Amino acid sequence: xxxxxxLGRHLDNPQAEPSDKPLTYDPADLTTHAIVxxxxxxGKTGLCVTLLEEAALQNIPALIIDPKGDLTNLLLHxxxxxxxxxxxWIDPETARRAGVSVEQSxxxxxxxxxxxxxxxxxxxxxxxxxxxxxxxxxxxxxxDAGIPVSxxxxxxxxxxDWRENRELLREKIASTVTALLxxxxxxxxxxxxxxxxxxxxxxxxxxxxxxxxxxxxxxxxQTQTPPFDKLGVLxxxxxxxxxxxxxxxxxxxxxxxxxxxxTWREGQALDIPDLLYTPDGRPRHSVFYxxxxxxxxxxxxxxxxxxxVETWMRTQGxxxxxxxxxxxxxxxxxxPPQKNPPSKQPxxxxxxxxxxxxxxxxxxxxxxxxVDYKGLSNAGTWFIGKLQTERDKERxxxxxxxxxxxxxxQAYNKLISSLGKRAFILHNVHDxxxxxxxTRWAMNYLAGPMTRTQxxxxxxxxxxxxxxxxxxxxxxxxxxxxxxxxxxxxTLSSYQPVSVKRTxxxxxxxxxxxxxxxxxxxxxxxxxxxxxxxxxxxxxxLMEAFELARRPLGADAEQIGMRYRPxxxxxxxxxxxxxxxxVDSEVKRAVxxxxxxxxxxxxxxxxxxxxxxxxxxxxxxxPQSRFVALGAPFDQKTVLNAIQRDFKDWLYRAVSLxxxxxxxxxxYAGPDVSKSExxxxxxxxxxxxRDIEIDKLSDRYERxxxxxxxxxxxxxxxxxxxxxxxxDRKMEEMGTHAENVLSLFSRRRRRMTTSLTKxxxxxxxxxxxxxxxxxxxxxxEQIEKLEAELKQKLDEINDRWGEIVNEISEVTLxxxxxxxxxxxFGVAWMPYYLVETGGETVxxxxxx
Numbered sequence: 001x002x003x004x005x006x007l008g009r010h011l012d013n014p015q016a017e018p019s020d021k022p023l024t025y026d027p028a029d030l031t032t033h034a035i036v037x038x039x040x041x042x043g044k045t046g047l048c049v050t051l052l053e054e055a056a057l058q059n060i061p062a063l064i065i066d067p068k069g070d071l072t073n074l075l076l077h078x079x080x081x082x083x084x085x086x087x088x089w090i091d092p093e094t095a096r097r098a099g100v101s102v103e104q105s106x107x108x109x110x111x112x113x114x115x116x117x118x119x120x121x122x123x124x125x126x127x128x129x130x131x132x133x134x135x136x137x138x139x140x141x142x143x144d145a146g147i148p149v150s151x152x153x154x155x156x157x158x159x160x161d162w163r164e165n166r167e168l169l170r171e172k173i174a175s176t177v178t179a180l181l182x183x184x185x186x187x188x189x190x191x192x193x194x195x196x197x198x199x200x201x202x203x204x205x206x207x208x209x210x211x212x213x214x215x216x217x218x219x220x221x222q223t224q225t226p227p228f229d230k231l232g233v234l235x236x237x238x239x240x241x242x243x244x245x246x247x248x249x250x251x252x253x254x255x256x257x258x259x260x261x262x263t264w265r266e267g268q269a270l271d272i273p274d275l276l277y278t279p280d281g282r283p284r285h286s287v288f289y290x291x292x293x294x295x296x297x298x299x300x301x302x303x304x305x306x307x308x309v310e311t312w313m314r315t316q317g318x319x320x321x322x323x324x325x326x327x328x329x330x331x332x333x334x335x336p337p338q339k340n341p342p343s344k345q346p347x348x349x350x351x352x353x354x355x356x357x358x359x360x361x362x363x364x365x366x367x368x369x370x371v372d373y374k375g376l377s378n379a380g381t382w383f384i385g386k387l388q389t390e391r392d393k394e395r396x397x398x399x400x401x402x403x404x405x406x407x408x409x410q411a412y413n414k415l416i417s418s419l420g421k422r423a424f425i426l427h428n429v430h431d432x433x434x435x436x437x438x439t440r441w442a443m444n445y446l447a448g449p450m451t452r453t454q455x456x457x458x459x460x461x462x463x464x465x466x467x468x469x470x471x472x473x474x475x476x477x478x479x480x481x482x483x484x485x486x487x488x489x490x491t492l493s494s495y496q497p498v499s500v501k502r503t504x505x506x507x508x509x510x511x512x513x514x515x516x517x518x519x520x521x522x523x524x525x526x527x528x529x530x531x532x533x534x535x536x537x538x539x540x541x542l543m544e545a546f547e548l549a550r551r552p553l554g555a556d557a558e559q560i561g562m563r564y565r566p567x568x569x570x571x572x573x574x575x576x577x578x579x580x581x582x583v584d585s586e587v588k589r590a591v592x593x594x595x596x597x598x599x600x601x602x603x604x605x606x607x608x609x610x611x612x613x614x615x616x617x618x619x620x621x622x623p624q625s626r627f628v629a630l631g632a633p634f635d636q637k638t639v640l641n642a643i644q645r646d647f648k649d650w651l652y653r654a655v656s657l658x659x660x661x662x663x664x665x666x667x668y669a670g671p672d673v674s675k676s677e678x679x680x681x682x683x684x685x686x687x688x689x690r691d692i693e694i695d696k697l698s699d700r701y702e703r704x705x706x707x708x709x710x711x712x713x714x715x716x717x718x719x720x721x722x723x724x725x726x727x728d729r730k731m732e733e734m735g736t737h738a739e740n741v742l743s744l745f746s747r748r749r750r751r752m753t754t755s756l757t758k759x760x761x762x763x764x765x766x767x768x769x770x771x772x773x774x775x776x777x778x779x780x781e782q783i784e785k786l787e788a789e790l791k792q793k794l795d796e797i798n799d800r801w802g803e804i805v806n807e808i809s810e811v812t813l814x815x816x817x818x819x820x821x822x823x824x825f826g827v828a829w830m831p832y833y834l835v836e837t838g839g840e841t842v843x844x845x846x847x848x
Contacts, residue, residue: 003027005054007047007426008439009120014418022121023437025051027058027322029381029430030360033351037368037396038385043422045070046446047383047439048327048364052285055325056134057126061276061283062325063309065302069291069449071329075136075462076445079128081117083110088457089447093620109445116441127443134283137464138455139268141301142260142293146455147464148267149288151304155204156213158311168314171349172307173204178342179303183296184251188340195240196248199223202231216256216265224249270304272312276324292452295333299342302334306346313350313357323358326350331363337372344375351378368392373399382427384412386419389575391584393417400427520563520626527630528637532826534569535618536847538562545833545844557837562625562846566634568593568602569828570647571614574655575819581659582668583813589651590614592828598632600639604650614824621829634827644825651820657813664804665689682805690801694794701790705783712779719772725765 005025009018034051038044052074055062064071078085087106095105117123140146155176160169174191177200181189191197203222207214214222224245231239255261268274275286288305290298309326316323328334334343350361355378363379365371369391382400387393393416401407415425415436426435450458527533546553571590576583590612596602621627633639660678661668665685669678831846 003058005051005058006440007050007054008422008424008437011423011436011438014415014420014423014436018438023426023435025054025381025426025428026430027055027060027360028320029428030322030325030362031320031355031358032380032429033354033361033376033378034363034381034383035376035379036362036364036383036385037366037387038383038424039366039388039392041421042366042385042387042419043424043439044364044366044383044385045329046422046442047385047424048329048362049074049442049444049446050440051362052325052327053130053443055322056130056136056283056285059133059283060322060325061134062285062327063272063275063305064285064287065290065305065326065328066287067290067298067330069289069451071287071327072138072289072450072455072458073444073446073448074285074287075138075458076447077127077131077443078110078113078445079124079131081110081114081124081127083107086110086113086445089445091448113441113445117443120440122441122443130443134285135278135464136285136287136462138287138289138459138462140289140292140452140455142264142297143452144263144267145292145452146289146459148263149301150267150269151264151301152215155215155219157208157211160311160315162209162211165314168311169208170201170205171345172311173201173208175303175307175342175346177201177204178345179300179307180252182303182342183255183300185296189342195244198231199226199240199245199248202226202228216252220249220252220256223252270308272308289450289452289455291449299334302328303342303346306343306350309359310346310350310353313354313359316357318356319358321358322360325360325362326354327362327364329364330367331365332367332370335363335372335375336370337374344372348375351375368396368399371395371399380429382425384416384419384425384427385423386421387416391577520628522626524621524627525566525630525635527827528635528640531637531640532569532824534824534826534828535564535621536567536828536830537616537618538622538831538846539616540846540848542833542835545846545848546835548848549844551842551844553835554837557835559833560836560841561834562622563628563832563834563843564621564625564829565594565628565832566630567828567830568596568634568643569612569617569824569826570644570822571612571824572648572651572820572822574651574815575821576657576670576813576815577819578659578813580668581661581670581811581813583657583659583670585657585670585672587655587657588823589655590824591647594830596633596643600633600636600643600646602643602646604647605654608654617824617828622831625831627829630827640826644822647825648817648820648822652815652817655815659811659813661809661811662804662807663809664807678808679805682808686801686805690797693797693801697790697793697797701786701793705786705790708779708783708786712776712783715772715775715779719769719776722765722768722772725768728765 003026005027006022007025008023010021010023011018036044036048038047049071052062052064052071064074066072076089083103083106086109087102090102090105090109092102095102098105100108117127138146139149141149141151158165158169158172162169174197177197178189178191180200181194181196186194186196189197191201200219200223203219203226204214206227207222224242226236226245229236276284278284288301290301293301306326331347334341335347336344347361350359354361361379363376368387373395376399384396384400387396393413396416397407397409397412400412401409412425419425422439424437424439426437428434540548542557542559543553569590569592571588574587574589576585576587589608591604591607592610592612593602593607633643657671659668659670660673660675662682662685665682667678667682667685669681673681832843833846835842835844
């Protein structure tokens, strides 16, 4: 259909070749949102790229959040399919490993792309239509490598009436404050309990309700001296003392004072209409490149962007068509189960409410187990690719089942297991049945993740507005100075497209040319085929490197170069699955061995103490570096393979997990649950079982007590009657006795039998009273004993379940060899600074 997305072709079965029947998708269905999941290598990114390509062809704008740099490929469309168009984006290292030049690789890539497009019924005209359909741009928050983004616009008062939109604006304030507190280290903040959150929220509300904007400077000043005297019913200083506010002010001011924050203050405002459309009305596909940011900064920016989308969305009228797409390339960490990061609430609100405004969310993940599927129950479309583990499949099917309410889990499980690369299941609530299909060829050149230094050339290629001269100066500075922070590691492990020309003057720097006697050359040694190659970042400044090496840094010290030495990197994931103990956990181990024995003997325990973040590994070296030659065992593939096998054997022997169990309560947990949390789970379960037992016991005793109390009340009523009768009998007896005395002095005589009868009735009434008193005493004693017995039994129940809570046993779980997966293995190049100081050349590690 003309207005539908062309995503691929139907498959009769996962192993078959695709049929001629195209798989199309109605863009209106995307208003109910889409989930895309699949392991690495499943073709998930390619599918998402084709979805966005089709959206551009339909003039649908998109905001694209790109944490890893994959979606920058959306700017690589070459209608002429000429080799010279592809050549700047060919990885020279990949070409070298293939044994061809960059030019030869470009020719082959152009041929492959032309044939791929033709095979799927597309030509250069469609690629040209894509190029002209939208304005593609790359934005770089916190950097001016691309189009910088000003986050301070998020503190400005929205163009909404406060009285009519109070609830919406308070939600935006809550999300903005949560993101801001996350940036200064306050994670998982409870808006109802955090003093910091309450104070800052009131400052925002005080300003916005009066139509006034805030900037970060004003926010900090008002935090120190708020424009109100009370919070709730308490005086401000009682709720949040001035001394504590000063501590918060210092942390906020540290952001403002940081030189790196300057790039957050300038650039494109987070104005959603401007990000969705150009001034002349063309749709935009705005890619927000976040790979250079820390996790905290990514969370901060993503939250602000999502809240800005939500605010803009609420100003739009309702529609049944797709107005815009918000795409997140990886939602791991942004919508987790149980935890509540700043991004979670805006995402949940968008998932629930965006449909009515024609805004479709497209969320992708390769980590199904780390997504809160209850939050995704509003998703109407699921694209499911091949998944790596049974745990991933079970969690995905659980979420899909909760979203649809009717799912043949066994059939889906079998189908997912048989999927190959680029094969997906399309489950759409708007269709009668799911579809199996293979994704079409992407029109954009999928070159892989791009680095920050390549972004200026990408924006230039797409004709996006940015300051070339300023970016050139930045690039030149970065290429001639040693990196100082972790955030520059991506730049140092990057390569420039070979045809991009830099005309800005570079900063002069004195360098000494290293001779052959240095044992290092500019040519990178060849790694054995099949062995991984990695580059550790320069994460130490020169001063930190000397401090770590315990060497003085002289005043005459001058950096004269950088050098890489080979080290051995081995990283693996060990999975533990034990249904009895409810364990489904992963343990990751990464080991860096600086100088392995040439024979391949490694004492792994000696190197297991230091954690290595695999995310900071680069793919290419820092510019102008030199390399020490490879020696044994690095140049011997057979030895390296033996070391890898030995690494797995060591993990099998050395790695274990402690599982906890409470057999009586049937509570089990792995190491991801702390002891205190496990105790809480046991206490909750014991409390529930105890309450059930107490309810049963109490019901039984209450019935007995009710019976006794009813009898007691009856006896008390009888006692009252008996006491009244006794009093009457005494009066009668006294009257009869008086009459008998008077009869002695009169002619009328009374018989003595009357007096005796009255006396007998009085005694009988007295006996009835005494009997009632005895019965009451007996019943009260029975009630007292029964209550004491109930209390004793309740105490016994409480004590017993209290003891059961502490009946915790631990068991050591060991992995199976089939559940040990080597993630990374090979040569990791360790960076060193070469410094001339005190008349000698010193080499110190730049990674630590």
